[in-house]
Amino acid sequence: MIGLYVHIPFCPSLKCPYCDFYSVPFNPELAYSYSQAVIRNLKEYNDSFDTVYFGGGTPSLMPWEITQILAKAHCELNCEITIESNPGGLSTGDLIMLKNSGVNRISIGVQSFSDSELYYIGRNHTAETAINSIRLAYDSGFFNISADLMLGIPYQTADSVKRSIDMLGKLPLTHVSAYMLKIEPNTPFSSKPPVLPDEDTVADIYLTAANELEKLGFLQYEVSNFAKPGFECKHNLKYWKSETYLGIGAGAHSYYFGERFYVTKDIKGFIDSHTQQTIPIGSEADEASAFADYAMLKLRLTEGLTYKECQRFGIGRAELEKRLLNIPEGHVTIDADRIYLTKKGFLLSNSIIAKIIYE
Numbered sequence: 001m002i003g004l005y006v007h008i009p010f011c012p013s014l015k016c017p018y019c020d021f022y023s024v025p026f027n028p029e030l031a032y033s034y035s036q037a038v039i040r041n042l043k044e045y046n047d048s049f050d051t052v053y054f055g056g057g058t059p060s061l062m063p064w065e066i067t068q069i070l071a072k073a074h075c076e077l078n079c080e081i082t083i084e085s086n087p088g089g090l091s092t093g094d095l096i097m098l099k100n101s102g103v104n105r106i107s108i109g110v111q112s113f114s115d116s117e118l119y120y121i122g123r124n125h126t127a128e129t130a131i132n133s134i135r136l137a138y139d140s141g142f143f144n145i146s147a148d149l150m151l152g153i154p155y156q157t158a159d160s161v162k163r164s165i166d167m168l169g170k171l172p173l174t175h176v177s178a179y180m181l182k183i184e185p186n187t188p189f190s191s192k193p194p195v196l197p198d199e200d201t202v203a204d205i206y207l208t209a210a211n212e213l214e215k216l217g218f219l220q221y222e223v224s225n226f227a228k229p230g231f232e233c234k235h236n237l238k239y240w241k242s243e244t245y246l247g248i249g250a251g252a253h254s255y256y257f258g259e260r261f262y263v264t265k266d267i268k269g270f271i272d273s274h275t276q277q278t279i280p281i282g283s284e285a286d287e288a289s290a291f292a293d294y295a296m297l298k299l300r301l302t303e304g305l306t307y308k309e310c311q312r313f314g315i316g317r318a319e320l321e322k323r324l325l326n327i328p329e330g331h332v333t334i335d336a337d338r339i340y341l342t343k344k345g346f347l348l349s350n351s352i353i354a355k356i357i358y359e
């Protein structure tokens with residue numbers, strides 16, 4: 001089964017100061033031409049999909065074009081179809097149109113229920129707008145709604161995160177993505193960095209968020225993702241399990257029948273080409289890099305990495321356990337058939353996973 005990712009590179013005119021996703025200010029004519037190019041590419045690849053994900057950017061800026069794209073996509077029965085949106089971005093009419101076109105999952109960029117935290121990260125909505133958007137989506141017939149929460153915001157504390165999560169618990173949500181704020185190169189935050197909470201506070205914030213979400217029934221299944229049972233994001237699971245997905249659009253990445261490739265971040269180039277021009281990424285020809293790619297993604301999941309999976313890459317259990325010797329206690333659990341990171345391990349996931357993969 002193949003997943004489809006469609007990158008929609010348009011946002012409201014002002015870019016959030018921490019964001020390095022590819023997007024330009026929304027322009028209706030450009031958005032229309034872009035959607036036509038997406039449709040051309042869909043015809044060219046001619047695949048059937050069991051998950052579709054409209055990410056960006058802010059896809060909710062162009063609900064009509066999304067319905068046109070979906071009308072041309074071959075979706076399997078019960079296909080999970082997600083659209084990313086921002087609070088205040090969709091009216092009841094837009095939501096009903098999207099619902100009728102097959103969209104059945106909405107991911108809303110809430111980030112925080114504290115107005116001062118939203119201000120520090122340059123978001124152009126309030127907590128109240130976010131609450132109203134979630135309720136509006138639910139009242140319009142969306143019963144699979146995810147909220148993004150940002151951790152490590154300037155002046156954020158474990159207590160303020162707990163307050164945001166208490167609010168999440170009162171809303172009809174099935175999924176929460178809780179991401180750490182990272183200062184990315186070439187963003188306004190990188191040229192003028194905000195004052196971030198210190199390392200101990202960030203650790204406290206992350207562990208508080210994970211524990212509070214679990215108390216509300218959102219079970220952690222990935223470093224940054226929590227879901228009510230049965231509501232894990234099927235599309236994103238394909239990324240972490242190295243399953244096949246096709247990316248369409250400027251800046252979109254694919255893992256398509258064993259080949260990784262991407263499309264350049266060039267909206268005009270994408271619109272002007274009959275078929276998107278793809279650029280290959282690396283090669284999995286050598287076993288060590290194939291293992292690194294696979295294990296890096298798999299260890300982000302709470303289910304972890306099985307010994308059987310490692311054997312496929314010529315790595316035996318003894319070799320894997322030798323690599324765990326340098327990892328401080330309490331960060332990795334060794335089970336009968338697999339290893340997986342603990343919550344403390346997830347907090348340091350990049351360095352822990354690097355030790356497992358490369359040492």
Ligand code: SF4
Pocket residue numbers: 010011012014015016019020021023056057058086109
């Ligand atoms: S965070 Fe979202 S809304 Fe803000 S600029 Fe990035 S893609 Fe656009």
